[in-house]
Amino acid sequence: MNGALTHVVVRDHPWTDPLAVAAGIGGTDGALALLSDGGPGGRWSHVATAPDRVHVGGVEADLFDPLRDPAWSAGTVGLAAYDAGARPATGERPLVWPDLILARYPAMLSFDHHQRRVRAVGRGATAAQAEAAAEQASQWRAAAVTPATPDAPAETFTAEAPDQAYRDCVAEVVARIAAGELFQANIARAWGGALKPKADPFDVFLRLQQGRASPYGAFWRIGDRALVSNSPELFLALDGETRRIEARPIKGTRARSADPLEDAALAAALQASAKDRAENLMIVDLMRNDLARASRVGSVAVERLFAIESHPTVHHLVSAVVGRAEPGVTPADLLEATFPPGSITGAPKHQAMKVIAEYEPPRGAWCGSLFILEDGGGLTASVLIRTAAFERRDECWTFRTLAGAGIVADSDPQSELAETETKIAALRQALTGQQSVQAICVTSRGFR
Template structure:
């Protein structure tokens, strides 16, 4: 199969995508891009058994030349690690995750949450191969199982550094901002642990099912896996209209069990001068990044300071859109904008240097998971609310992080509390409590 091969599509009745994904979890390379079915999450995608895989370097000199290969032009899912994008600022660091993971899926199921239909897609070098791939994808619908929510798959959820270390890091960044070194930096905390014998990362995905986000994901390639419950869009790119869109998140409040207090927290976030200023810095940064690949005069903030509510937090979200220049595709767009501004800071290059002074390499966390469809349409999420897993000796170990954007008037204790609110859903999915 190549990017110019045959494609066969069929429409079938609705099945729950999580149930279909559960039926494929033991196959090679299982993938589930599971949305919440909301305004930003109309489609979910499930697949397995990729026929092309790349795990390793992204390309020479910081390029993404692998994405320019016709073999990875359609039916492709990729993960770009944060440290790949940060390296020009930080220099070489310990490699904790491959720079780029790519997999091409000849057979794929797309679940339309709005119309309650399933689109079966088969791709191949000719019509017979495409038909066989579609048959294989259709058989996955019949293999669906309704999974029960498993018990917590881990006992341990261990912080890599003490809360005091995080407080000191925040205070240092505030001092650097006061000295004029930068305006904002996203500083994170990390937690690690191991899964029980017999448990695997898909169990964590099942435990997050009731807290689904627009860009949820489970993906396993060999002895690596990720589980993401991200609400944040990094980029969409529609080649037909050349439209690019990004939706940076900056500004957070925890949810509250009392509805009146919960509404007050959302209102406080909406009117917070600090959070609006923090958000606007990243909007300006993303406008600058997009201008590198956009038609002149086409970059615009189309929405500012909208409050979006999730199971454990409220977030402040803005939207920036642009029209891509004719020569721009997925590789050029990612090269111009990665890593996302919302999880680095401003100026981006200096923020990444400051982050590296306080954190070990991040790996996939705050990188991007992206999906390229047959028409070249790309959707890329920011890998927040994400745990990465690596298997050794038959057992899985995990690492997960949560960060906060530090600005001039940040209070270290409040930023620490924000990381606790952000990690809550993953902590409960992994270790209960």
């Protein structure tokens, strides 16, 4: 069943909570949960397991060329690592995560949060295979369980470098910006650790989903690798029918407050901040340039500028850049023209990636993209921020996660350090149960 899946069967079902279905399936090898919070920025969730075709690459000579094989059709999920996209600027670096992972799911449950309906989608090389796959997906609804909140699963959560090292990096990048070398670079910090012996990455996913859900939440396990993401950011959406492309870059962050008046004031201050608006505008211009490589002449436009999006722990400054894909442009072409996402590199993009490589070890999956191929040549891809990558070694799961800040001419090193702490807070709490930095130091549009 490794050829193109040309037959499709769709069955409609009453609404079921996608998190309950994902919890029923659990975190076994091949399990997939792309979960939207159901808000304005995320309409669709998807749950599946048992892919019939898997690709785990090493170093890819042409990163997205495998997607041009017709066998990787709708129902394919992929993860492109940041370092693969940055390699033309950085040269060869140690491989800490495969450049590209793909898995095709003949059976999938898709949840429309806006219309409150569920579609069981079956795909196959024959009509009978598609019918059987749709039946398999339909049966997953019966496995739904009320998800419990697992205990904190992490043994450790340790910074790879001291705080002062990050402040020094920021100061150096500010000096390089002042010297005219670049305008902005997204510089990140990393943390790592291990899960308790009986804990699983799926425990982290469940803890994030309860009270901190995001438009592009995800759990995905392929073999001894797993990904848990709580991303709020859309990298790309391509509508297969209208050919409309949309990108929603995030630049600008404030922590939320439990006090409603203070919380509103924080959001207003973010929207009015000249620094954050300038940082956001640089990336909007970069994304306009990237989208133009795959769009009809004159079709690229800024649909929304400096809008506030509020999530459980942070406010973000978000803009929307749109275009109309040229005839014949495929998801592979669009990803090739724009990857890695501009919001997590900087401007100019090529130079920013070179500078990032001077200060950071390879990023791996973090700040790459998780994407799903859709019917009619469509695509939805997230930016893998708020994301932890897991690897199982000797029956123990280890993890690595990062948080970054966009450094510009007037960046303050301590403020940028504080921004990374704000961004990592939800993942830290999901992993360890600890909410404060001090407590940690003691121990050392959704997917359519």
